[in-house]
Amino acid sequence: MRIMGIDFGDRRIGIAVSDLLGWTAQGVETIVRRAGLEKDLDKIKALAQKYEVEKIVVGLPRNMDGTTGAQGEKALMFADKVHRHLGLPVETWDERLSTVAAERLLINADVSRARRRKVIDKMAASIILQGYLDAHTGR
Numbered sequence: 744m745r746i747m748g749i750d751f752g753d754r755r756i757g758i759a760v761s762d763l764l765g766w767t768a769q770g771v772e773t774i775v776r777r778a779g780l781e782k783d784l785d786k787i788k789a790l791a792q793k794y795e796v797e798k799i800v801v802g803l804p805r806n807m808d809g810t811t812g813a814q815g816e817k818a819l820m821f822a823d824k825v826h827r828h829l830g831l832p833v834e835t836w837d838e839r840l841s842t843v844a845a846e847r848l849l850i851n852a853d854v855s856r857a858r859r860r861k862v863i864d865k866m867a868a869s870i871i872l873q874g875y876l877d878a879h880t881g882r
Contacts, residue, residue: 748872757864770865802838
């Protein structure tokens, strides 16, 4: 079963998908949010169809103490809208520090600041999805 991971943000949405076995996550796209939520959902739906996705995991930003703040509430509402728009099962996954981890990986790989800005969100989506996959495959 192929799973899609989403790093939801106010300006960009990072998208990753798993391999068919559900072992590895790979970033596929960053959606720049300019056209409104309905267009964003249509783009996500098109990607889900293209990759034959059967489940979606949306990163849930939590505060360091585990509580859900304003951004977490936005992510929960977004996850519900994705579920209703695509008709697929949607789960949330704790994404604390996923963007920080993605930034560190890119810096260590000596990726330029301009290039990092273009790929950071799909890299964060990959980290979110990989964490979910690792927790659910018993590895």
